[in-house]
Amino acid sequence: MYAVAGASGQLGRLALGELIGRVGADKVVALARDPAKLADAGVAVRVADYDRPETLVPALAGVERLLLISGNAVGARVAQHKAVIDAAREAGVKLIAYTSILHADSSTIGLAEEHRQTEALLRESGLAFVLLRNGWYNENYTGALAPSVAHGAIIGAAGTGRIASATRADYAAAAAVALVSAQGGEVYELAGDAAFTMADFAAEVAQVAGKPVAYVDMPKADYAAALEGVGLPGFIAQMVSDSSFESSKDQLFDDSHTLSRLIGRPTTPIAETIAAALA
Template identity: 75%
Template sequence: MIYAVAGASGQLGQLVLAALVAKVGAANVVALVRNPAKLADAAAAGVSVRAFDYDAVDAAALEGVDRLLLISANEVGKRGPQHQAVIDAAKAAGVGLMAYTSILHAPTSTIGLAEEHRATEAALAASGVPHILLRNGWYNENCTGALAPSIEHGAIIGAAGEGRICSASRADYAAAAAAALVDGAGGDVHELAGDEAFTMADFAAHVARLAGKPVAYVDMSQADYAAALEGVGLPGWLAAMLANSSFASSQDALFDDSRTLSRLIGRPTTPIADTIAAALA
């Protein structure tokens, strides 16, 4: 059985690649990546690294692949046609099963990012290719990227209100993707989220405790949060996207208490405090 990962050089992709190699051996793993040079180490370890561009998909790169993980592209606004091209190529190449990294509660999610994920889920259904949906919640790392300025100013801003967030580490989601790709079956749908919920006020309290400095959460309207993000240099589209996601979380768009993720990976998910501590270290 040959397992392939599309988007294998990204932050999630490299973790999935490592998890797959650990499960099935490098000889049974194909890494699909725009720039194969980025995975020279994986190639040296025995992984088959093939050129694969979401903007110019070549079905020949999928030759011999039995099961394919499609990691969602990172170009928001272009993902619909990019994902469709991969699905079409997988069907043409005779791939027996696909898995796709979607978003938590995709059919009903109020997060703007969910639209392209819903379109991809629909494309998979229309393709007739057996598939698994990995509906990933938020990554812990999404919350820890700006800790230094937050600690410096003593404030973490957002529009999340008292919404509950069940995030997990990238490594947790990578382990789930590898497990589902190897052991799963077409029709599986996994709503994946962390074991424990926290609010952004809870998050700020963890940061304050671990940094040894006062840090508080400051809640804002969606519009004011977007304006604040633009004020620190983010492009308007990105500021709007982040503010939308934050506000949606105020309505529990990132909450799920099924513990499906921890059952799939056979261990508890990584607590947000652990990821904060690692980031501060």
């Protein structure tokens, strides 16, 4: 029996579909804080709230392999993940596949710290585990292109750093493959086949939109202030600007092609995601 924790999220739903396609719906359990969000999933759905540890052991009954999708509550994730890992051990789960961050052991991106701590918890748990060290999603860059096209500018603090992103669907496919096939101990550094700079990205947006769009690089603090100026909460603005600035040091670059080898096909080019977003 396989389970996906965080199955109602954007990555979780995709991974759930990939897993069903590989092993069949009767061997998959979806775990979510709100089961109603998965009423159409076509599999058994159980309540599993990272913040309510009492829900976790019952949710994992009979599960042998668990895909633990990292929570989105930055600052609370280590405690949440520990609750799931502890429950998995108590419930008799044999293997956990965890969605970490690219090059977690050396990454200078602020978000990496909670992933490093979670990886340490997995090592200490005694359970077999697989690390899915995901790079950034293409969709991180294409979710709000309309204002950028309207203003003719994409702002950031990424300098000329290389970004090897891939789609959520690419990472979801890798998660399903790893959950089914891994023996334990694997560490997958997952990123897109082709890298781009933000200037490259802006040029592609301009070509697809048929309008001039330039990349405007800013100091980290100025970028954070600009994000706050358009309504982002301060801590989120700081987090986004930090990730952008650290990407200037190639922290989101990897050319191992591990992701495409794992899923058996090329990763989705950023140009394709841009075209879909602007269609």
